[in-house]
Amino acid sequence: MGKPETFASYHGEYAEPHLDLREFIVRCEAAGELLRIQGADRDLEMGALAEAVAHKKLEAPAVLFEDIPGFPKGFRVFSGGTNSKKRLAMLLGLPEVSSLIDLVRAYRQRMKTHTPIPPRVVETGPIFENIDRDDAVDLSKFPAPKVHEEDGGRYIGTDDLIIMRDPDEGWVNAATYRVQVHGKDTTGLWISPGKQGRQIRDKYHNAGKPCPVLICCGHDPMLFLAASQEVRYGLSEFDYAGGHRGRPFDVVMSEVHGLPMPAHAEIVLEGEMLPGDSQTEGPFGEFTGYYASPQSNQPRVRISRAYYRNDPILTMATPMRPPTDLSFAKCIVKAGMIWDEVEKAGLSGVQGVWCHEAGISRMFNVISIKQAYAGHARQAGMLATACQGGAYLGRFTVVVDHDVDPTDIFDVLWAMSTRCDPEQDIDIVRRMWSSPLDPLVPHGSKGNFNSRAVIDACRPYERLADFPKVARASPELLAEVKRKFSTFLDQI
Numbered sequence: 001m002g003k004p005e006t007f008a009s010y011h012g013e014y015a016e017p018h019l020d021l022r023e024f025i026v027r028c029e030a031a032g033e034l035l036r037i038q039g040a041d042r043d044l045e046m047g048a049l050a051e052a053v054a055h056k057k058l059e060a061p062a063v064l065f066e067d068i069p070g071f072p073k074g075f076r077v078f079s080g081g082t083n084s085k086k087r088l089a090m091l092l093g094l095p096e097v098s099s100l101i102d103l104v105r106a107y108r109q110r111m112k113t114h115t116p117i118p119p120r121v122v123e124t125g126p127i128f129e130n131i132d133r134d135d136a137v138d139l140s141k142f143p144a145p146k147v148h149e150e151d152g153g154r155y156i157g158t159d160d161l162i163i164m165r166d167p168d169e170g171w172v173n174a175a176t177y178r179v180q181v182h183g184k185d186t187t188g189l190w191i192s193p194g195k196q197g198r199q200i201r202d203k204y205h206n207a208g209k210p211c212p213v214l215i216c217c218g219h220d221p222m223l224f225l226a227a228s229q230e231v232r233y234g235l236s237e238f239d240y241a242g243g244h245r246g247r248p249f250d251v252v253m254s255e256v257h258g259l260p261m262p263a264h265a266e267i268v269l270e271g272e273m274l275p276g277d278s279q280t281e282g283p284f285g286e287f288t289g290y291y292a293s294p295q296s297n298q299p300r301v302r303i304s305r306a307y308y309r310n311d312p313i314l315t316m317a318t319p320m321r322p323p324t325d326l327s328f329a330k331c332i333v334k335a336g337m338i339w340d341e342v343e344k345a346g347l348s349g350v351q352g353v354w355c356h357e358a359g360i361s362r363m364f365n366v367i368s369i370k371q372a373y374a375g376h377a378r379q380a381g382m383l384a385t386a387c388q389g390g391a392y393l394g395r396f397t398v399v400v401d402h403d404v405d406p407t408d409i410f411d412v413l414w415a416m417s418t419r420c421d422p423e424q425d426i427d428i429v430r431r432m433w434s435s436p437l438d439p440l441v442p443h444g445s446k447g448n449f450n451s452r453a454v455i456d457a458c459r460p461y462e463r464l465a466d467f468p469k470v471a472r473a474s475p476e477l478l479a480e481v482k483r484k485f486s487t488f489l490d491q492i
C-alpha cells in the first residue's frame with residue numbers, strides 16, 4: 001500500500017478496522033452501546049424515538065430500528081453510530097480516554113500523521129446484490145422516515161453521502177446534504193450556498209450540462225463522519241476517511257455515470273440534476289434546532305438506478321434542538337479539526353479546543369492557549385473563527401488561558417466574566433459564511449452572511465505578571481485537607 005497505517009487497535013480488541021456498517025453495529029453491541037427497537041413507524045416514531053434516546057442521557061447508545069411496519073423484516077434503520085466517546089474511539093481506532101479534551105487531543109495527534117488514502121476500485125461488492133434500473137426504481141421500497149412533525153415530507157438522505165465529481169479537476173466530493181423523497185424515482189437535494197457540492201453542481205449547470213450524482217444512504221459511519229465535516233476543497237472525503245481507517249475504502253463504479261460508491265454500502269441511488277429542473281423542497285427540522293429554512297424550489301434528482309444490499313440498513317440522522325444523535329461526536333471532531341488547522345496555520349501554545357454541544361457543535365467554540373506574546377489571543381480567536389473547520393455558521397469564539405478548561409462551560413463563563421472587558425476584548429467580524437439554516441439570517445436573504453464575536457477572555461497580556469491571583473487552595477493543601485478530614489467529606 002505504501003501509506004502509513006493510522007488505524008490503531010481499540011483496546012487491543014480489534015486489530016483491524018471494521019469492514020462495513022454491519023460489522024460496526026456488531027462491535028457497538030459487543031461494547032454494550034446498541035439499543036434495538038422493534039415496531040417503530042418510519043413516520044414520526046423513529047425520529048421522536050431518536051430524540052428521546054439522545055435526550056435521555058449523555059452519550060446515549062446507537063439505535064437499530066427493526067421490524068419497521070410496512071417493510072420486509074430485514075429492512076432496518078440505524079442512527080447515532082458515533083455519538084459516544086467509546087464508539088467514536090472504536091470507529092477511529094483511537095485510544096479510549098475518559099476526558100473529552102483527551103479525545104480531542106488524540107484526534108489532533110492523529111492528524112499530525114494522517115495521510116489521505118485514496119479508495120481502491122474493485123470489480124464488485126455487496127452493494128450490487130440488488131439493482132433496480134430505470135422504470136423499476138421505486139423509492140417507496142425503502143423506509144425513508146418523516147423525521148419531525150413539521151417536515152415537508154420523508155427524507156431518505158439525512159445520514160448520507162452525496163457523491164459528485166468536479167468536472168474540471170476530476171476529484172470526487174462526498175458530502176452530507178438532506179434528500180427529500182419527491183416521487184417514485186425523484187428526490188430533492190438541499191445544499192447550502194458555498195458548500196463544495198454546490199460549487200460542483202454549479203459548474204455543470206453553468207455549462208448547461210446535467211450534474212451526475214450518487215446518494216448513498218447506508219454506509220460505514222467513518223464515511224459519514226468525513227462527509228459531514230468541512231474538509232478542504234479538493235480533498236476527497238473518501239481519501240480523508242481512508243487516512244483515518246489506515247486502509248483504502250473499496251469502491252465500485254456506478255453503471256450510468258461511473259461514479260465511485262462504497263462497495264459495502266447498503267443503499268445507493270444514482271441520478272442526475274438537470275439545469276433548471278427543480279421542485280418544492282422542505283421545510284425540514286434542522287440541526288440549529290429550528291425549521292429555519294422554509295419551503296423553496298430546489299434542484300430535483302432524477303434517479304435511474306437503485307443499488308442495495310439484501311436486507312439493507314438505512315442510516316438516519318436526526319437534526320433537532322440539541323443534543324442530537326450526532327452532536328456529541330461532532331463536538332470532538334470539529335474541535336480536533338480546528339485545533340489541527342490553527343496549528344497548521346502557525347499558531348503556537350494551543351492547550352485545547354472545544355465546540356460546545358449546546359452551541360450546535362459549531363456556534364460556540366472555545367480555544368485555550370498559553371499566552372506567549374502580545375496579540376497571541378486575538379490571533380488564536382481570529383484563526384479559530386475563520387479556518388475551514390470553523391468558518392461555516394459559527395457565532396462565538398472564546399479564547400481562554402491555559403488554566404481554563406475549554407470543555408467546562410462553568411470555567412469558560414467564569415473566565416469571560418472576570419478576564420474579558422467587553423469594550424476592548426470583543427471583536428465583531430462581519431459578513432462571514434452562514435446559511436439559510438441560521439435562524440437569524442432573514443428568509444430570502446441573498447448573501448447568507450452572519451457576524452462573529454471573537455471574545456478574548458484571557459488575562460490582558462500586559463498585565464500577566466500583576467493580574468490578581470486566582471483565589472483557591474493550592475493542590476497540595478487541598479490534597480492534605482481531603483486526606484485529613486476524609487471522614488467529614490465522605491458524608492457529603
Ligand SMILES: Cc1cc2nc3c(=O)[nH]c(=O)nc-3n(C[C@H](O)[C@H](O)[C@H](O)COP(=O)(O)O)c2cc1C
Nearest residue numbers: 175176177178190191192195196197228229230317
Ligand atoms: C446530519 C447532517 C445533515 C446535513 N445536512 C446538510 C444539508 O442538507 N445541506 C448542507 O448544505 N449541509 C448539510 N450538512 C453539513 C454538511 O454536511 C457539511 O457542511 C459538509 O462539510 C459539507 O461538505 P462539503 O464541504 O463537501 O460541501 C449536514 C451535516 C450533517 C451532520
